[in-house]
Amino acid sequence: MPEHALAEAVSLAAALPNLEIAGSEIVRLPKVQPGMLFGSGKIAELKARFAAADVELVLVDGPVSPVQQRNLEKEWGVKLLDRTGLILEIFADRARTREGVLQVELAALSYQRTRLVRAWTHLERQRGGLGFVGGPGETQIEADRRAIDEEVVKIRRQLAKVVKTRELHRAARRKVPFPIVALVGYTNAGKSTLFNRMTGAEVLAKDMLFATLDPTMRGVELPSGKKVILSDTVGFISDLPTQLVAAFRATLEEVLEADLILHVRDIAHPETEEQAADVSDILESLGVDEDVPMFEVWNKIDLLAPPLREALEVQDARTPGIHAVSALTGEGLPALLEAINGTLDEPREETNIDLPFQAGKERAWLHREGVVQKETETSDGFRLLVRWSARQKAAFESL
Missing domain, CATH: 3.40.50 (Rossmann fold)
Known part of the structure; x- marks a missing residue:
């Protein structure tokens, strides 16, 4: 509306x-x-x-x-x-990390490049050539576009280094067998408040759009004593500028690495269904694996009238994968943590896998998943001792 x-x-x-x-x-x-x-x-x-x-x-x-x-x-x-x-x-005002700042600059330059027409009054003027061929030279708008293109190339190089560093950090985390739980959702759905409630951290949480921009990660101990890494991400929004969808793909890569996704919804918002559809569309465009389990966390039940709240709690009890909570008061959080624990506490089995030398893709996948316990070289390739869940085994067999 x-x-x-x-x-x-x-x-x-x-x-x-x-x-x-x-x-x-x-x-x-x-x-x-x-x-x-x-x-x-x-x-x-x-x-x-x-x-x-x-x-x-x-x-x-x-x-x-x-x-x-x-x-x-x-x-x-x-x-x-x-x-x-x-x-x-x-985004320019909120970015704090080096990666966030570079991504905003990249998106802003892409946007600016298409709008040079409004910024200049001298665009028709031409700069003279070098005199070798006597051509008309370069118009001001061409020079400005070239300057922007050169800056874009420079920022992309810097961003590639930052992304490589983040990949090294992710590789290090894979060696530590802690599952990753990613919070996603429409902006202002209450992700940061939920993140703070679950981790005891003090991430900026305001009733404001895009209060969180840079990804934040913290360790959380579940009721069983199992440790997981919780990741808070930038909020999604309808009609997100295409420049930003591309520029912030790296920021949202934590979602692609997740073992469990919590889709946090502001269930008290009049357009909660439309917001949920926007989030689903962006997750799909990111290429999130359909096999990764996802919970819908219906947040802000404290803002609902009692009859509607009771109806939601009944639906929560009857529908697997839906959890009605209030990140502000903590209501519903114990049941959510138990459900996270049950989902991530999958039984794992150990087995030996023999791979030929040419199966580089499969070998790389196993190492990326952090399931390799031991690896030895054989005359024909590699023998790997892996410890994995049924979900990881099925994913490997579908490669």
Whole structure:
């Protein structure tokens, strides 16, 4: 519904520091104007209102073309951001780790490259050639694009080094037989509050979109004494800019490594079903293995009216894989931890596997899974003593 989309847009704006929201409204568009987005009457009306309220920044919750952005900024005398630009601003403000900062820079450059038209008034000017062939030279916009492309290449090199370091850390963790439990969910679903409640950590947890940006990992001891690694990830959102989906793939790689995924849902939100569908779509685009078990954690039951809350708790009791909890009060957490323990405490068996020298892919997979206990070289290849679960064995046999 447009009202819920507007509420989310206002929450996005509120996530930017030092921003005072003067107002918000739904503007009906019978027809999108290619040059100015809105019709001339609406543009004049909004211009008067912006001037009266001393508005300096206008946010449009949707795509705005570079030409529309340039024309509207000129007409209204304000800075304008569309949904993608706003999310990039929030991410730039929140990124803390080296990887997060680089990913935001990469996404921002990809976005900026398509919008050079609005930033310059001298784009038609041409720089002279070197005089060897007497050509027209390079236009300013071509030079700017080339400069951005060079910066993108540089950042990708730096990012590759950071990703390699993270891969080394993951490889080290695989040698320690601790399963990984990844929290995923729509932004502001309460993942960080749940993470803090389960780990005793103090990760930033606010009623704010994108409060968590960089992945955080902590050890958790389950009721049985078994240890697991819990990973908190960036929140998902509908219409996530394509530049960010690509740039943050590495941040979400912890989800691909997970032995169990907890899909945290704000069950009190009026569009919880739509949010859940958006999360499922992004997980699918990431290539998350369908064999990895997933729980739905219905969070924020403390915000529900008693009859609805009771109905959810009944559904929770009857439906495997669904857990109604309140990360704020701790209600439902003991049962969730028991379920996590039961899922991860799979029986494992030891067996010997003989692989020929050319089976590099299979051998690498076994080492990546951390199931190899011992390896010896034979005349024909390798003999590996592995200790694995039935799920890992089935995955190996399907390679």
